[in-house]
Amino acid sequence: MLHDVRASKDINRQRHHATYIIDHAKGIFCSRKYLHGGGFIHIKKALSGPDCGTFCESSNCIQSYEIAKQGRHMSYECPHVQSVQYAKPGIEQYLTTRSLQALVTGKLITSERAHEALTLQAEAQQQNTPFLVHMSLDGYSQRYIYLSVYSGLTRYWSRLKRTVVTIDKKGKCIYCQCSPEKQTCKHKIIGKWYLNQDQPEVLSSRIEERAGDDATSETADNHEDNIYLYQKEYPPNGHLLEKMTKYIMTCKKYPADANSHRDYNNVESKATLVPKETHCHFCHAQLSEATLLTATAKIVYSEKIIK
Ligand SMILES: [Zn+2]
Ligand SMILES: [Zn+2]
Ligand SMILES: [Zn+2]
Known part of the structure; x- marks a missing residue:
């Protein structure tokens, strides 16, 4: 589910996400997730400095920024980041x-x-x-x-x-x-x-x-x-992301003729999906025990999505 772009245009002095200044120098703020309340998320709007840029922790907004980028709407700002102009100082x-x-x-x-x-x-x-x-x-x-x-x-x-x-x-x-x-x-x-x-x-x-x-x-x-990760930086980016994508595309993709082997019901009924790899594909080092990444994963098939 994505933020309604029209709705985000309605951010103004009277109607915005309650936002607080956390670290003025680094451009870090905390914004209420919903207009009407809820918990807080961290956002960034830094106009200058080596780390300048815009970021919002909300997974909906991360998706919205991705979509805006693909459509070359480089000036897109999510409602939380738009609310920064009305931010009050935190204590x-x-x-x-x-x-x-x-x-x-x-x-x-x-x-x-x-x-x-x-x-x-x-x-x-x-x-x-x-x-x-x-x-x-x-x-x-x-x-x-x-x-x-x-x-x-x-x-x-x-x-x-x-x-x-x-x-x-x-x-x-x-x-x-x-x-x-x-x-x-x-x-x-x-x-x-x-x-x-x-x-x-x-x-x-x-x-x-x-x-x-x-x-x-x-x-x-x-x-x-509510996704917990205690080890390694996540989500991966840059070179690591590229490597992971290549690995998944080459080693983990179903062959085109595998349709007959798929059993949706079997996957659906399984509460947990644990990778079978026990050694690193690249350096062959022993891997740690499986780590819980998400409890709300979607399984995407070409013709069906299982939540
Ligand atoms: Zn946002
Ligand atoms: Zn904690
Ligand atoms: Zn390795």
Whole structure:
């Protein structure tokens, strides 16, 4: 499903995605996924500098940019990027070692976790980018706290080296784009650090760690962004992408006469598809165990698409 191009023309002062400035120098912003609310995604609009360009994390928008590029509409901007002109400043929070130490003393986190959080904070400082930015939602429900947290990694869930941590005060949960349900992560720990310092009354009532931003999903569309990848940079690009495409085209394509061997029902009923390769096709090194890429894949045949 693609963004309606006509709809994107309607971005104006009265009607835009609530957007916050995260890192002014690098042109990084956080924008609400939907006009009427929902969770936040990171976007980039940098007009100058070595990394200048436009990018939006939403998978719908990534597709829209691809289509615009093919049609040579080079000036296309998705509704989130268009909303940048109405962006308000986010609130950068300087988290202290003392409030982190209090979490360790209170046995709310381990000292190893505290060390990881401190390391990430130092790295953000070194990179000259804000470690944690709070988006203050004036005029919105006060149920959720949205934080843009430095991740230092380019991953499927963090293409602009940042993740969104969502704290649901009412549901008493912390969500992060990076990790599955009930699994802790560095960023959820940082969310607790923020709470302990800025809103300790929220932390004092037990809070659970959850995945993604399902708490704030307002349409099923969010699911496709809940894709976790812990290793290797993703999606691949440049030379690697070319290599992967060639490999798939030459080694993984069904021969034209294979129709009779296909069994859709068999594929459909299979919950997981795991590659049979155990060694790298190029360098013959042993490969790791299979990694979950997506839980919502489409299987594309020339005459049928299975979701
Ligand atoms: Zn967008
Ligand atoms: Zn995380
Ligand atoms: Zn290899």
